[in-house]
Amino acid sequence: MALRRIVFQLDYLLNAQFSGLVTAASRGVYRSANLSVEFTEAWTNVARWDTQGAGQEPDIVAAASAAETDPATSHLGCVELNVLMEARARGVPVRAVAPMLGSSALALGMRPGADASGIAALRGKRIGMHADSLHLLSALANAHADLQMEIVRVDAADKYRRLLDGDVDAIQIYDVTEPLELDRLCGSASAVLRLAPHVYDSPGYSQVMFAAEPPADAGAAEVEADALKRFVEATREGWRLALEDPERAAQQIMAARKGTGTYSKSGEQDSVEVQAAIIERLRPYVAGGPSIDRAVWDSAEARLQSLGVLQGGSCGAAALHPVASTV
Numbered sequence: 001m002a003l004r005r006i007v008f009q010l011d012y013l014l015n016a017q018f019s020g021l022v023t024a025a026s027r028g029v030y031r032s033a034n035l036s037v038e039f040t041e042a043w044t045n046v047a048r049w050d051t052q053g054a055g056q057e058p059d060i061v062a063a064a065s066a067a068e069t070d071p072a073t074s075h076l077g078c079v080e081l082n083v084l085m086e087a088r089a090r091g092v093p094v095r096a097v098a099p100m101l102g103s104s105a106l107a108l109g110m111r112p113g114a115d116a117s118g119i120a121a122l123r124g125k126r127i128g129m130h131a132d133s134l135h136l137l138s139a140l141a142n143a144h145a146d147l148q149m150e151i152v153r154v155d156a157a158d159k160y161r162r163l164l165d166g167d168v169d170a171i172q173i174y175d176v177t178e179p180l181e182l183d184r185l186c187g188s189a190s191a192v193l194r195l196a197p198h199v200y201d202s203p204g205y206s207q208v209m210f211a212a213e214p215p216a217d218a219g220a221a222e223v224e225a226d227a228l229k230r231f232v233e234a235t236r237e238g239w240r241l242a243l244e245d246p247e248r249a250a251q252q253i254m255a256a257r258k259g260t261g262t263y264s265k266s267g268e269q270d271s272v273e274v275q276a277a278i279i280e281r282l283r284p285y286v287a288g289g290p291s292i293d294r295a296v297w298d299s300a301e302a303r304l305q306s307l308g309v310l311q312g313g314s315c316g317a318a319a320l321h322p323v324a325s326t327v
Contacts, residue, residue, distance in 0.1 A: 019238075025037050100235070122193075
């Protein structure tokens with residue numbers, strides 16, 4: 001079996017939310033599956049990610065795949081469910097392979113003591129969103145026009161300051177990582193409102209692994225499909241190992257970050273202790289298997305269509321890669 005090169009596009013800066021991937025690479029799981037895996041961060045600088053990279057990962061992977069001249073190289077990535085579906089709807093040639101997180105970690109973070117009981121609690125609130133989800137929350141606000149929410153763009157580099165200064169009432173966060181950071185900055189537990197029930201009508205998915213369209217040649221497509229299956233299985237093993245020993249996985253994350261020069265927005269994530277705590281928060285999120293639940297997928301698509309987020313073609317089964325397992 002020939003060694004297969006995988007170039008994997010992350011959808012954010014390297015941290016413990018990708019611990020399954022990093023663990024599989026650090027402990028030789030990919031190599032044992034005859035895979036050579038390279039990770040590409042969205043950007044190593046938060047401000048550049050805000051202005052140039054957020055939400056563009058499907059486009060980046062599709063372009064890289066189209067330009068690839070080595071038949072032994074495959075291009076993959078991971079991204080939030082809404083971003084992948086929006087990319088598909090506007091014709092980007094990528095397909096979902098498998099979820100790493102079995103439910104969406106997209107959420108709103110608020111100051112301690114704020115009401116995070118549901119959408120109704122956001123009446124009259126000013127909400128800061130990243131570039132890749134600004135459209136999503138704007139659509140939700142339009143669907144609840146009576147609540148008079150104001151949706152504004154915030155940069156990841158200064159969103160905490162804007163929240164703490166009172167410039168905004170809530171900010172987009174990732175529930176598995178940023179509450180730890182926000183709690184430390186606030187001095188007590190921040191309020192968190194998970195968004196999946198409101199934007200997907202289902203648990204949704206996070207960090208959905210995707211690949212470019214399969215090669216047109218049947219033989220090449222078969223070879224790539226085999227490599228993708230091996231990659232998914234090896235990544236699942238990486239997650240199992242990370243959850244089995246979070247501290248060791250956190251040490252490997254920090255070692256990888258030193259190699260890339262990655263830093264967190266506030267400095268509050270730059271320790272083995274915090275990275276291990278993130279892995280613990282990931283435990284209930286990590287997908288139990290590689291399958292995509294069609295009921296969850298179809299519900300999310302229908303909801304995004306009803307909100308006006310998907311204005312192009314339908315996603316449906318055509319958005320699922322031939323190697324994707326469904327239930």
